[in-house]
Amino acid sequence: MVYTLEHTDPGGARLGHMTLTHGTVETPIFMPVGTLGTVKALTPVDLKDLGAQICLANTYHLHLRPGTQIVEEHGGLHQMMGWDRPILTDSGGYQVFSLRDRCKISEDGVAFQSHLDGSRHLFTPERVIQIQEILGSDIAMAFDECPPSTAPIAAIEASMARTTRWAKRCIDARTRTDQAVFGIVQGGLSETHRAAHVDAICALPFDGFAIGGLSVGESTEDLHALTSFTAPRLPKDHVRYLMGVGTPENLLHAIGAGVDIFDCVLPTRDARTGKLFTRDGDLNIKNARHAHSMEPIDAECACYACATFTRAYLKHLHRSKEILYARLATLHNLTFYLRLMADARVAIRANRYAEWASQVVSRRAEGQTLVRGPESRG
Amino acid sequence: MVYTLEHTDPGGARLGHMTLTHGTVETPIFMPVGTLGTVKALTPVDLKDLGAQICLANTYHLHLRPGTQIVEEHGGLHQMMGWDRPILTDSGGYQVFSLRDRCKISEDGVAFQSHLDGSRHLFTPERVIQIQEILGSDIAMAFDECPPSTAPIAAIEASMARTTRWAKRCIDARTRTDQAVFGIVQGGLSETHRAAHVDAICALPFDGFAIGGLSVGESTEDLHALTSFTAPRLPKDHVRYLMGVGTPENLLHAIGAGVDIFDCVLPTRDARTGKLFTRDGDLNIKNARHAHSMEPIDAECACYACATFTRAYLKHLHRSKEILYARLATLHNLTFYLRLMADARVAIRANRYAEWASQVVSRRAEGQTLVRGPESRG
Numbered sequence: 072m073v074y075t076l077e078h079t080d081p082g083g084a085r086l087g088h089m090t091l092t093h094g095t096v097e098t099p100i101f102m103p104v105g106t107l108g109t110v111k112a113l114t115p116v117d118l119k120d121l122g123a124q125i126c127l128a129n130t131y132h133l134h135l136r137p138g139t140q141i142v143e144e145h146g147g148l149h150q151m152m153g154w155d156r157p158i159l160t161d162s163g164g165y166q167v168f169s170l171r172d173r174c175k176i177s178e179d180g181v182a183f184q185s186h187l188d189g190s191r192h193l194f195t196p197e198r199v200i201q202i203q204e205i206l207g208s209d210i211a212m213a214f215d216e217c218p219p220s221t222a223p224i225a226a227i228e229a230s231m232a233r234t235t236r237w238a239k240r241c242i243d244a245r246t247r248t249d250q251a252v253f254g255i256v257q258g259g260l261s262e263t264h265r266a267a268h269v270d271a272i273c274a275l276p277f278d279g280f281a282i283g284g285l286s287v288g289e290s291t292e293d294l295h296a297l298t299s300f301t302a303p304r305l306p307k308d309h310v311r312y313l314m315g316v317g318t319p320e321n322l323l324h325a326i327g328a329g330v331d332i333f334d335c336v337l338p339t340r341d342a343r344t345g346k347l348f349t350r351d352g353d354l355n356i357k358n359a360r361h362a363h364s365m366e367p368i369d370a371e372c373a374c375y376a377c378a379t380f381t382r383a384y385l386k387h388l389h390r391s392k393e394i395l396y397a398r399l400a401t402l403h404n405l406t407f408y409l410r411l412m413a414d415a416r417v418a419i420r421a422n423r424y425a426e427w428a429s430q431v432v433s434r435r436a437e438g439q440t441l442v443r444g445p446e447s448r449g
Numbered sequence: 450m451v452y453t454l455e456h457t458d459p460g461g462a463r464l465g466h467m468t469l470t471h472g473t474v475e476t477p478i479f480m481p482v483g484t485l486g487t488v489k490a491l492t493p494v495d496l497k498d499l500g501a502q503i504c505l506a507n508t509y510h511l512h513l514r515p516g517t518q519i520v521e522e523h524g525g526l527h528q529m530m531g532w533d534r535p536i537l538t539d540s541g542g543y544q545v546f547s548l549r550d551r552c553k554i555s556e557d558g559v560a561f562q563s564h565l566d567g568s569r570h571l572f573t574p575e576r577v578i579q580i581q582e583i584l585g586s587d588i589a590m591a592f593d594e595c596p597p598s599t600a601p602i603a604a605i606e607a608s609m610a611r612t613t614r615w616a617k618r619c620i621d622a623r624t625r626t627d628q629a630v631f632g633i634v635q636g637g638l639s640e641t642h643r644a645a646h647v648d649a650i651c652a653l654p655f656d657g658f659a660i661g662g663l664s665v666g667e668s669t670e671d672l673h674a675l676t677s678f679t680a681p682r683l684p685k686d687h688v689r690y691l692m693g694v695g696t697p698e699n700l701l702h703a704i705g706a707g708v709d710i711f712d713c714v715l716p717t718r719d720a721r722t723g724k725l726f727t728r729d730g731d732l733n734i735k736n737a738r739h740a741h742s743m744e745p746i747d748a749e750c751a752c753y754a755c756a757t758f759t760r761a762y763l764k765h766l767h768r769s770k771e772i773l774y775a776r777l778a779t780l781h782n783l784t785f786y787l788r789l790m791a792d793a794r795v796a797i798r799a800n801r802y803a804e805w806a807s808q809v810v811s812r813r814a815e816g817q818t819l820v821r822g823p824e825s826r827g
Contacts, residue, residue, distance in 0.1 A: 107765070107766075107769050107771060108762070108765070109766060109771050109773045111771060111772055111773070112772040112773060112776075113773065114753070114757075114773065114776070114777075115757070116753070136765065136768065136769055137740070137761065137762075137764075137765035137768075141740065141741060141761055141765070144741060144743060144761070145743065145759065145761070145762070151759070151761075151762050152762065153757040153758055362515070362519065363519060363522055365522060365523065375492070375494070379492075379493070379531040380531055381523065381529070383515065383519055383522070383523070383529075384486070384515075384523070384529050384530065386515075387485070387486070387514065387515035387519070388485075388487060390514065390515075391485050391514055393485060393487050393489060394489055394490040394772055394775050394776065395487045395489070395490060395491065395492065397772050398490075398492070398772065398776070399492075
C-alpha cells in the first residue's frame with residue numbers, strides 16, 4: 072500500500088489517501104464494521120450507494136464462523152461477501168483477550184475456546200497473519216495482547232513487551248506483497264508507556280500504525296488526552312488508525328489530533344436499537360414524540376431513508392420489529408458518519424478544520440439540549 | 450378499476466390486466482404481502498427491482514399499529530410506505546375471526562380485543578370500508594365472516610348469509626370512486642354452498658371477486674377441487690382472486706382453473722426460516738450440504754442474491770442470524786414467484802399453459818426427489 076499525505080491543517084488534521092489492492096481510500100475515513108463478512112442489514116450495493124470506501128471484518132469471528140476454510144473456498148473475503156473495495160481485518164486480539172476465562176496466554180500465543188461452541192483454537196502471531204492472508208484483506212492487523220486497562224503497571228509493561236515481540240513475528244510471517252499490515256500501539260492510559268510503545272512499534276516496518284487499547288471504558292477526557300498525546304507521535308508518512316472509536320464528537324477530536332482512519336460499531340449497532348444521528352443531535356426513534364412526526368430523520372440528509380420515509384413510519388417499523396427498520400436506520404447512520412468524514416476532508420483542505428469541527432459539535436450539542444426535555448419523557 | 454381479459458387459454462387459464470388508480474397490473478399476478486405496510490426486509494425500490502406490480506397490506510394490523518390515524522396523517526398508505534404502485538388491502542375479516550376468544554360477533558359487526566395490547570375495537574362492514582378508504586388502497590376487500598372450516602353446516606349457512614348481508618353494507622358504505630372493492634365468496638368445502646354463495650355475491654356490484662375460506666388447513670385435494678369448482682363460476686369479465694394461496698404448485702393449479710391474482714406469506718415467511726424456491730425443487734439453507742457450496746441458490750435466477758452470493762455465504766448469514774440473510778432470501782423467493790407468474794402469462798398467450806405448468810411441476814418434483822436424501826440428513 073501507499074499512503075499519501077496531501078495536506079496538514081494548521082491544527083494538525085491530515086488529508087490524504089491510501090492506495091490499496093482493491094482501490095483508493097480518502098482519509099480521514101470511517102470504516103463500517105462488517106464483523107462476520109456483512110455490514111449488518113446492508114448489501115455491498117447499499118454500502119457503495121452511501122459512499123463507503125472501505126469496510127472492516129474480524130479475523131476471530133470469521134475464523135469461527137463460517138471458518139477460514141470456507142472463506143478460502145470462495146477465493147477470499149471479497150469474493151464471499153461480494154465487496155470489491157478495500158477491506159481491513161482486525162486481528163482478533165481484542166476478541167480473544169475478552170474471552171478471559173476461556174483463553175490461556177503464553178509467549179507462543181493464545182489458546183482459546185470458541186464463544187459459539189466451545190471448540191478449541193490457537194492464535195499465534197504467525198497463524199493470525201496466515202488467516203488474514205487467506206481472508207485476503209487489503210489491510211491486516213498485527214496480533215496484539217490487550218490487557219484490561221485496570222491491569223497493574225507491571226502487567227501492562229510485560230504485555231507491551233510481548234506485543235512488540237509478537238509484532239516482529241507478524242512481520243516475519245508475512246508472505247503476501249499485496250496486503251498491508253499495521254502495527255498496534257498499546258500502553259494503557261499512561262503517556263510514558265504510550266510514548267515508549269510508539270517508539271518500539273514504529274521502529275518496525277509496518278505499513279501503518281494503529282492506536283489500540285482505547286475506547287475500552289475509559290473516560291472521554293482520558294480518550295482525548297491519550298489520543299492527542301499519541302497520534303502526533305506516530306510517523307507522519309504512514310496512515311494512523313484509532314481503533315474502535317467512536318462517537319461523532321470523538322472522531323472529530325481525533326481527526327484534529329491527526330488520526331486518519333476509524334472503525335466503530337456505534338453507528339450500525341445504535342441504529343438497530345433506535346438511536347439515529349443528526350446534525351442537530353441524536354434522536355431515539357423509540358421516543359413517543361416521533362409517533363406522529365411527518366419529518367424525515369434529518370432534513371439535510373441525502374440518504375434513502377430520509378428521502379423517502381417519515382419518523383412516524385420508522386418508529387412504526389421499529390416498534391413492530393420490522394427488518395426494514397434496521398436497514399433504513401443503518402443506512403442513515405452510516406450516511407451521517409461518512410458525510411461527516413467527507414465534510415472533514417473539505418474543512419482540512421480549506422485550513423479551517425478546528426473551526427468547522429467546533430461548529431458541528433456545538434450545533435449537535437445545542438440540538439440535543441433542545442430535545443432533551445421531550446426525549447426524556449418518551 | 451377496469452379489468453381487461455385479453456385471452457383465455459383452451460384450458461381456461463386467463464391472461465389480462467387490471468387498470469387501477471396507481472397503475473396497471475398484468476394478470477395472473479402474485480402480490481407480495483406487506484401486512485404492516487412493509488414487505489418484510491425489502492424497500493419499495495427492491496420490490497420494483499424484482500418486478501412487483503402490486504402488494505398487499507392488512508387493515509386489521511394497520512388499524513392497530515401504527516393506527517389508521519397515523520396512516521391518514523401521511524396522506525394514505527402509499528405515501529407512508531413510499532410505494533407508488535397499486536396496493537390491495539385485506540379487510541381484516543380473517544384476522545378478526547382468528548382471534549376466537551377475543552371477539553364477539555353480532556349482526557352489526559365484530560367487537561374484538563387487539564392481540565397487541567388488549568384494546569377494544571369494533572369492526573363493522575361500514576367501518577372496515579371507511580378504514581380502507583383512509584388507507585387509500587387501490588383495491589379494498591369486503592368485510593366477510595370466516596367461520597372455522599370445521600363448523601357445522603348450519604353455522605356455515607348462517608355465516609354465508611351474514612357475509613352476503615355485510616357485502617351489501619360494504620357496497621353501500623363506499624364513498625371513493627378511485628378505489629375498487631372486491632366481494633368474497635365463502636361456502637366452506639361444499640360445492641353446493643360455494644355455488645350458492647357465488648350466485649349471492651356475484652349478483653352484487655363489486656369490482657372483482659375473491660375466493661375466501663380456502664388455504665385454511667384443508668387438504669391439497671380439497672383446495673384444488675374447490676378452486677376448480679368455484680373459479681370458473683365467477684364472472685368472466687371481472688378479476689378473480691384466490692386469497693392466501695400458496696405454493697408454486699397450488700398457484701399453477703389455480704391459474705389453470707381461471708384464477709387471476711394471489712397473495713400468500715409463503716415466499717416471504719419461508720425465506721426467513723430457510724426455505725428457498727428453485728426450478729429444481731425447494732432447498733433448505735439450514736442443510737449441512739450447503740456449507741461448502743459455491744453455487745448460487747438457483748443458477749437460472751436473475752435476482753441479486755443469485756447473481757452475487759453463494760449458498761455457503763447465505764448459509765453463513767442464516768446461521769449467524771444476520772439481517773442480510775432475510776433480505777436476500779426474500780428477494781430470491783419473490784423473484785421466483787414473480788418470474789413464475791411472468792412465465793405463466795407467456796404460456797397462456799401461447800395457448801400452452803397446461804403443458805408448461807405440467808413441465809414446471811414435474812421438474813420441481815424431480816429435483817426435490819433428487820435432493821431428498823441429503824436434505825433429510827442435514
